[in-house]
Ligand code: GLY
C-alpha cells in the first residue's frame with residue numbers, strides 16, 4: 001500500500017506508546033501472518049492493525065520492537081531479487097530506517113537469534129495477548145534462552161503485559177489524519193450504496209433476473225473505482241426475508257419487486273474501515289407496512305444520533321434508539337400492550353428483543369469492530385449486578401465509556417420480524433437496518449457516511465431517477 005503520509009506520524013505514535021512502557025521495558029509487535037488458502041496459494045495479505053498503526057508498513061513477515069527509552073527496531077523481509085521477481089518489491093532492512101523512521105532494522109531471518117539478546121536485562125516484556133497464535137510460546141522460548149544466561153549475570157524480564165491495553169486506548173481516539181481517511185472511506189462506500197440502489201431499480205424495470213450477487217458486484221466495482229483496497233468485511237446483500245439473518249452474506253437469492261433489500265457494506269481505505277447499512281425497496285417504492293417500519297427505524301436512529309456527543313455514555317445512543325423502537329413496536333402492533341404492558345415494561349423486560357436483538361453500535365476505525373474499552377476506565381471498579389430479564393443470567397454492569405471528541409462509532413438500529421404467533425402478517429419477513437458512522441464532536445457528532453440518502457422519500461426519488 002502506498003502512503004504519502006510522512007513517517008513522522010508513525011514515529012510520534014511510537015513515542016507515545018513507548019512513553020506508556022517502563023523506561024527499561026520492551027514491546028514486541030508482529031504484523032499479521034500470511035494465511036494459506038489451499039496448497040501454495042495464500043489469502044490476500046492484510047497487515048495487522050496494531051502493527052500498521054505504529055509503522056505504516058504493509059509488508060508481511062515484519063516485527064516491530066519498541067523499548068521504553070523510545071527506540072524502535074524493525075525486522076523485515078530481506079531484499080531478494082528472486083522473491084521480488086515472483087512476489088513483488090520488498091523495502092528491505094537497509095532502506096527501512098530512512099523510509100519508516102525506525103532507529104534500526106534487520107532481516108526477519110535473524111529474529112529468533114536476536115530477540116533473546118534484546119530481551120536480556122529488560123524489566124517487563126509487552127506484546128499483544130490473545131491475538132497471534134503461537135506468539136506466547138515464541139516469547140516464552142526467547143525468555144528461556146535469556147534464563148539460560150542468568151548464571152553469567154543476565155537478568156530476565158519478570159513481568160509480561162498486554163500491549164493491546166496501551167494501543168487500544170491510543171487507537172480509540174482518532175487523529176486528524178485518521179479522520180480524513182475515514183471520511184473518504186465513508187464517501188466511497190456511500191457512492192457504492194447509491195450505485196447499488198440505482199442498479200437494482202433499473203434491472204427490475206428492465207425485467208432482468210436480478211440476484212444478490214449482482215448488487216454485490218456493483219458495490220465492489222465502486223469500492224475499487226474509489227481506490228479502496230478491499231471491503232472492510234464481507235458485504236451483506238440480503239433480499240426479502242434474508243434481511244432477518246443478521247450475518248447473511250451476498251448470495252444467489254433473487255431480488256424481487258415488492259421486497260426490501262438490506263445492504264450492509266463498507267470499503268476499507270488505506271487501512272480504515274467504513275460500515276454502512278441501507279434498506280430500500282427493490283423496485284423503488286415502499287409498501288405501506290415497509291414504510292411504517294422503515295420510518296420507525298429511521299426515527300430511532302435519529303434519536304441515537306441526537307444522543308451521541310462528547311460527555312455522553314457509549315450506551316446512551318442505544319438506550320435512545322431502544323426507547324423509540326419499543327414505543328413504535330407498541331404503536332404499530334408488533335407488541336401487544338395487553339401482553340407486554342407499558343413502554344417501561346417493554347424496556348425493563350426487554351420485550352423488544354424479539355425484533356431488535358443487537359446493540360446500536362460499535363467502535364470503528366482500522367477494524368470494522370474496532371478496539372477500545374466499552375467501559376469507562378476511570379470507573380471499572382464501580383460494579384452493579386443485575387439479573388437479565390430474559391436469560392435470568394447475573395450480569396455485572398460497569399459504567400459505560402464516556403464519549404470524547406475523535407472517537408468513532410456506528411449507529412445502526414434495526415427491526416427484524418420473523419413470523420410468530422401474534423405478529424401481524426403484514427410485517428412478516430421484513431428486516432430493516434440503517435447504519436451510519438459517527439465521529440464524536442464536542443456538541444454532537446459528524447456522520448461521515450451520509451452521501452447516500454437515508455430518508456424514505458429521498459431513496460424512492462433516487463431509485464426513480
Ligand atoms: N457490518 C458489521 C456491522 O454492522 O457490525
Ligand code: MN
Pocket residue numbers: 275362410412435
Ligand atoms: Mn456495524
Ligand code: MN
Pocket residue numbers: 264265275276277435
Ligand atoms: Mn454494518
